Amino acid sequence: MNKQEQAEKDYLSGMKYKDIATKYDVSINTVKSWKNRYGWQRGNSKKGASPPKRVHTKPEKGAHKKEDASGELTPSQELFCQLVGGQRLPLYRAYMIAFKIKRKSLESIMSSASRLGKRPEINARIVKIQQEVAAKHEWSLDRVIDSLTFVHDEAKAGIYLEGLKKANSDAMLNSLDRITSLLHISDEGVKAKAEAEIAEARAKSVDTSFSDEDRTIILDDMEDSN
Template structure:
């Protein structure tokens, strides 16, 4: 279950009257998290609206039979709602269905999207939003909007793979210069310090400095900081990036492992069957397994 789904369920529980403490315990979250969601998403007002709606519906039931005849006549005269009108675009969606798809893309919260477009109560939106998402044409429109959003962000599977490849091949030498040299150790007066044999003591010195910002690809830098040991530069984890690339670019390896595991299972089953046929003994049983890609 995603965090957005948990948030939506927690909101529903709050509107139904559950306490902050009980919701936090139910979903394994902190009370502060639930309180933050309650404030940002207006749960208190929604609980109040839901309560008012329930009380209003109870009062209206008393006169429902009396007004049924008049309401039927009113329904005949009332024009069909917008959802019943013919589609107004090539995608086969009404204007409100399109608006629902756009609202859904903002937060991926179907209930909230339905409430924003149709001005419905939370309880109605809970049911009707799920129905909207099962509509094939609406799902198609949502997928189209996702692709459009990805194009605007210049994101694609290929571009993400290229980014991973760049991280996997990043070289620290492209960001720093380093050198070393020998120099004579001197005392406070600038005179060379001698060893026990009277020879000058030579120290090996190293230097490291960053290259100019204009000469490097800063997108591959994870962190730059200045501490007591000087400037520290950290690139993204090459090993992690390479492992991710292997998983994405060599899926056949995983398939091969599954095939091998299945072959082992089949072998064990075959042995068990032959043991049963031989009265529980498999001393004279020999089973040959052809390797993958071998001759039959």
């Protein structure tokens, strides 16, 4: 007896849609779809009437509890989204955990996980979870840029004070690369300009002790060096 036939017996015995869906790890709309497709009826069928003809359709290969247009997810699909969106697990790893996959090849698992992740309702749920996590920790692009800028400037100051050290130079370059990536700056000239603007903005916010005469001398020195 397959899952649909077992679910039908539960339905005819009076079990609710919600309880059937939970028992067989499907959505409520899937249970309703089975009812309409296979003609399930409770106690109001005519006596002696022949049972409705069953039409068995071959399930799509590789599909996992395909849903209708309602977009509701099964518990396994929801767990998959939580692992990817909330815990940042790779698709294949989240797929293995959520669907308890053990004996498939890695290539097959990665292929199935990729297809599942591209489904509109799955992708939308993952994005929503990522947004919820970001909001929970109050992260934003401005805060990330500000933190990376702080690391960059502190590393640069350390180089000025203590000389060139690998740790400081790596921290400065890594933070600059991340800022460049986040702001979608790919051109090297624009990248250098961005670095100069960041340094200038920080200098203006910290250093207010120069007189106009001092500033003129510094600017002249900068022009001579160029």
